[in-house]
Amino acid sequence: MRRQLTIYSLALMLMIALPGTLSSQITSSPYSIFGMGILEGNASGLSRAMGGTNIAFLTDRAINYGNPASYDGLDSLLTIFEVGIFSKYSVFQTSKEKQSLLNANFRYMAMAFRVSPWFSTSFGFTPYSSVGYNINTKAFLEGTNIEYLKSYIGKGGVNRFYVGGAFSFIKKLSLGVNASYLFGDITHIEASKAYEFSLSDITYLSNFTLNYGLNYQVDVKDWKFNIGLIYSDGKKLRTRNTTIIETKYETEILKSRKYRYSIPTTMGGGLSVRRNYFKAGIDYEWSSWEEADMSSAYYFHTRNSNRISAGFEFPSQGIRKGSVSMVMYRFGGEYRESYMVIKGVPIDYRAVSMGIGIPLKGVVSVVNTTLEFGQNGSIKRDLFRENFVTLSIDLSLRDLWFRKRQYL
Amino acid sequence: MKGTGKGKKGRQILLLIVLGIVLIGSCTKTNEFTIGTGFMMPETRLEIVDTFRVDLSTILVDSIITSSKQIAYVGNYEDTIFGLITSRSFFDLKYDIFGEIEEKAIYDSAAFILNYTSKNIGDTLYPMSVSVHRMTEQIVPINLERILYNASTALFNTSSFNYEPEPMSTVVFLPEPNGRDTAVYLNVNAFGEELFSLIRSKDERVSSEDFFRNYVKGFVLTSGSVVNNAILGFAAGTEKLVLKIFYHINREEQEKKELVIKMGDIGRQFNKVDFDLSRTPLADIRENRNEVPAKLTGNKAFMQGMTGLYVKCKFPTVQNLMAGDGWKVLKAELVVEPEKFSYEKFPLPDSLYIYSGDKKNNMSMLRDGNNQHLKALFEFDDYLHENNRYTFDITDFILNELSDSYFDPNQSLILGLASTKQGARFQRLIVEGRRPPVKLKLYYLSY
Numbered sequence: 082m083r084r085q086l087t088i089y090s091l092a093l094m095l096m097i098a099l100p101g102t103l104s105s106q107i108t109s110s111p112y113s114i115f116g117m118g119i120l121e122g123n124a125s126g127l128s129r130a131m132g133g134t135n136i137a138f139l140t141d142r143a144i145n146y147g148n149p150a151s152y153d154g155l156d157s158l159l160t161i162f163e164v165g166i167f168s169k170y171s172v173f174q175t176s177k178e179k180q181s182l183l184n185a186n187f188r189y190m191a192m193a194f195r196v197s198p199w200f201s202t203s204f205g206f207t208p209y210s211s212v213g214y215n216i217n218t219k220a221f222l223e224g225t226n227i228e229y230l231k232s233y234i235g236k237g238g239v240n241r242f243y244v245g246g247a248f249s250f251i252k253k254l255s256l257g258v259n260a261s262y263l264f265g266d267i268t269h270i271e272a273s274k275a276y277e278f279s280l281s282d283i284t285y286l287s288n289f290t291l292n293y294g295l296n297y298q299v300d301v302k303d304w305k306f307n308i309g310l311i312y313s314d315g316k317k318l319r320t321r322n323t324t325i326i327e328t329k330y331e332t333e334i335l336k337s338r339k340y341r342y343s344i345p346t347t348m349g350g351g352l353s354v355r356r357n358y359f360k361a362g363i364d365y366e367w368s369s370w371e372e373a374d375m376s377s378a379y380y381f382h383t384r385n386s387n388r389i390s391a392g393f394e395f396p397s398q399g400i401r402k403g404s405v406s407m408v409m410y411r412f413g414g415e416y417r418e419s420y421m422v423i424k425g426v427p428i429d430y431r432a433v434s435m436g437i438g439i440p441l442k443g444v445v446s447v448v449n450t451t452l453e454f455g456q457n458g459s460i461k462r463d464l465f466r467e468n469f470v471t472l473s474i475d476l477s478l479r480d481l482w483f484r485k486r487q488y489l
Numbered sequence: 490m491k492g493t494g495k496g497k498k499g500r501q502i503l504l505l506i507v508l509g510i511v512l513i514g515s516c517t518k519t520n521e522f523t524i525g526t527g528f529m530m531p532e533t534r535l536e537i538v539d540t541f542r543v544d545l546s547t548i549l550v551d552s553i554i555t556s557s558k559q560i561a562y563v564g565n566y567e568d569t570i571f572g573l574i575t576s577r578s579f580f581d582l583k584y585d586i587f588g589e590i591e592e593k594a595i596y597d598s599a600a601f602i603l604n605y606t607s608k609n610i611g612d613t614l615y616p617m618s619v620s621v622h623r624m625t626e627q628i629v630p631i632n633l634e635r636i637l638y639n640a641s642t643a644l645f646n647t648s649s650f651n652y653e654p655e656p657m658s659t660v661v662f663l664p665e666p667n668g669r670d671t672a673v674y675l676n677v678n679a680f681g682e683e684l685f686s687l688i689r690s691k692d693e694r695v696s697s698e699d700f701f702r703n704y705v706k707g708f709v710l711t712s713g714s715v716v717n718n719a720i721l722g723f724a725a726g727t728e729k730l731v732l733k734i735f736y737h738i739n740r741e742e743q744e745k746k747e748l749v750i751k752m753g754d755i756g757r758q759f760n761k762v763d764f765d766l767s768r769t770p771l772a773d774i775r776e777n778r779n780e781v782p783a784k785l786t787g788n789k790a791f792m793q794g795m796t797g798l799y800v801k802c803k804f805p806t807v808q809n810l811m812a813g814d815g816w817k818v819l820k821a822e823l824v825v826e827p828e829k830f831s832y833e834k835f836p837l838p839d840s841l842y843i844y845s846g847d848k849k850n851n852m853s854m855l856r857d858g859n860n861q862h863l864k865a866l867f868e869f870d871d872y873l874h875e876n877n878r879y880t881f882d883i884t885d886f887i888l889n890e891l892s893d894s895y896f897d898p899n900q901s902l903i904l905g906l907a908s909t910k911q912g913a914r915f916q917r918l919i920v921e922g923r924r925p926p927v928k929l930k931l932y933y934l935s936y
Contacts, residue, residue: 111525
């Protein structure tokens, strides 16, 4: 009991402290210079190993905040707490050269439990998008042939704190909603160490948004078929901007510039099938980025984004199957037409993923380890392709906390 | 089962660590990452402007403090640039309790001992003539209380006191300024004998400082009316410039003795420097309120220690920079290149110092970040000899001037030696208004 309390208070502390310190400095890709940066998607730990497929999955062994209706899948006795970190190694390749980066960071944190037979809830903190780049260029002292090093640095992103609930008044049908608060800041810096100046452009963004979800289950003998639907409204984000110019001798806050950021209308649907411990699913998601109002470079524009993914999981066979030491294997793939079109070149993303869920001794908990191999972008028109490997480690702590309290 | 599970996990963790290290090792350093350069739309531009007009002039500061510099300049030197310069050096002797001289002691001789320094100007290959005159009045430093508001006293390159027109002694010698153990002996036998007997007889005149100074008064080292080709600097510390009285006592063997009388207070030792600019481009400087614009002197401006010549720079067009927003000065440099070949004969000062000047050429030191007098070292371009220059970082000064959105066109920068060296060294600098010019270089950021 004491040990569980410690775990939960630790988890709660993490949830309060982490968002401030880590506030979504995740991506390290020059592509994140555009718009709101790289979108982090809606897939939590376990579903990342299945290509991010999650729309029709219920929250049973892991929290699925991608579809708020999924919380209805929670066992009435379980409380789930999840935290995820990742490390990404990327090789950036242009038509001429290759450079690589490694970065690691926090991915998400969430908690879910059932409140009553018809209502379950979840809340958590996840990044929505992230900006992270550090590009060095040579610039000329105008009117001379003297070169100096100029750095372009981007950091920040948009975070999301959500509280959601799933309602089920009719058997096999659940409806859910996530109320999210999006907040964050995006900073673009142009600086030179040698000449000791920097121009920092900081935009603070925030707004509330609602995501709706539906899940309906059809049982055919042992097989459980689920259909999932999600929808969220497009919205402009509230922005506040400051631009600061700093030299060795002076600091001046310049007149604020107008920056527009918005999130798109998104809708998606998914299908899944389950039997015993086997599960498979497929997703399609569409977002209306084309009409999203965003200021950006002249050679950049947005298009409507599409995402399809598919994945499945199965348990280890033999004696472990169904036991507390059962290991889960997962595979998946994902293809995304991102919202970015740069110099007329659409930026597409493809990845395959695999994962393994290993139960931890003692606590009813699992470590999900996921490896993703993927590719993003194109080397056309002096752009670059990003080949990456991501290792995610997601810890899922499940506890029979409520029952114990009731009966002890 | 458990055992193998543990082993497996251990191996996996090890593998991850190894993989992590390999990946970190193969990464591009953050400050070397360049991919994505094509996305950048610079909002800042860094520019250099060095086309500001710089109006040069030579100014003459009336009096330069030359006391307490511990150097005695004697001689004269003439060239067509700085004219005829003549230096005389005044000093007196230190009173001491001279002690007992035995009755049997027999006076031999006496001489002032002049030790060389390396601080000379002109041609030291020719014979030099140096005389010593006895003063007819005491050296009295001028109280600076009215000027500096403190109790200090000083003497200037223009100060003078009366002395006997006839020298006590004259010596003509070939200078050996680099000879370590050589010194110039100026024999003053008659005066020495007089002093010797006064000390031996414990005369009232050598019984106290007041009496002694009133009796001795002081001495002047001059080169008389002789035309020399150099001005020599002799060491003039209390222990360095001395009068030696030689005597002996006849015992079984002759015992040789000497009495050393040190130079008096360094505050009463100074150099009077006369300079005749009449045959130089600066001939009219005194008639023109001690300032001559470079355009009247062949686009040149002149600086020289001891004589009070400084180079003044004015920036009449900086005010034009005020127009428009969206820029910041990152750095301001004043680049001073000496006129080519002007420093073959006279080495340039190692460092040059900068002062700000007002309309009346009142000077105050510019200071650097450590509150030290702002200076620039001479950079010698060994290879091409084309970028020999002093570069001052005058960012603070420029920003300060720009801060009220008005650059006073009467505000100037004045180049000279360090304030303590101005009255101690003859070092000189000639700059040209054109090739290579004195430049104000502004690095500014526009955004």
